[in-house]
Amino acid sequence: MKINENLAISESGFLFNPSTGESFTVNPIGAEIIELMKEGKTEAEISEKIIKSYEVDIKTLQKDLHDFSEILRHHQLLDQYEETKN
């Protein structure tokens, strides 16, 4: 799961995909997760970071992370090369 490197994300959670011109908004946790993905963190590393910062059990977190990545994939916000490789 690797986010499209060109994606621009602002502190307010406004997301802009420069290759398609599409824009989205995400909530603060979504923005944090995307920042972590941009830093190249793995899914396990992201889970670890989130679980330390928020009151959430691992099962709920994994489910939510999976749902979130599916939404990103649906909107073609994940790196296409990485996607094909996997």
Add this chain to the structure above:
Amino acid sequence: MKKQRINIGVTGLNAIDSPGPGIAVIRGLREAKSFDVRIIGFAYESMEPGIYMHDLIDKTYQIPYPSAGTDVLLARLAYIQEQEKLDVIIPNFDAELYSFMKLEDKLRQMGIHMFLPTISQFEERHKVNLSDFGEKYEIDVPLGKAIYDSSEIFGLQKEFDFPLMVKGKWYDAYIAYNMEQARTYFNKISAKWGLPVVLQRFVHGTEYNVTGLGDGNGNTIAAVPMRKQFITDKGKAWAGISIDDKKLLAITEKFVSATKWRGAFELEMMKSNDNTYYLMEINPRIPAWVYLAVGVGQNIPEALTNLALGNDVEPFRTYEVGKLFIRYSYDMIVDRSEFEKISINGEL
């Protein structure tokens, strides 16, 4: 050092809800760094808003419709030339381009320069010939066919499937969801724009446009891709955003180098749901949204003027991504005497 002042004639002053490109072109010319300008507007109708925009246009002349023929147009341009000493003309309407292309040599003898596609480039890219164009230059285009009679639609049902696009040879396009609609649109379009009418396979996806400039030797001087953000009921972009799509730019460069395109252009592209880019239409002129290109760092009207004058023009390499244009309408208050002057004298 004082900049050279160039007299430029510009058409397409109809800044209406489906605007001509003239006003955007003029704004680009006014912001040119390499020259100063005096702008001469060419109008077909006395209600074209640009005529009354005196901060942008120094003087406007009415010119005859293309249907009047090139001799009438030439005579009018000769009169204007005596008054204005034009250096360059930038025609901006599809329907008038052919007349200006035909007159290119004669106008050059009068001291007027243009930078237009060749007649063969103009014909080859015509939507009536787009299928052959795609095959020749190996660019994906949707299946299309020019028809001369509405009864032909019935025989083509298997090839096209519904919905399909029904397009006029100059303007207008409708989506037909069944045979009845296709026939209705055929009649409507043929009555307005004549024959043939083009049937085109409908492509589901997202619309992207590229505006650019070719130097006639295969080099791309400018190219800015844009995604429409807001579309009017006539399908015109009311807002759009500059994007960084390498594939779109590669298709644009391929188009310019393969055709040795001369002049400005707009490519209308559709990115299908399986990420294939289809070239839907090639407009052989500057589009109405060209001011976005100017705003992101590629002043296409200025570069085109320099090419027309035979000056060296360095290709633009970059532009700002993620900049929006948002169009707006604006009411001018115009004195009756101005309307009277353009209506009676044909100039203002």
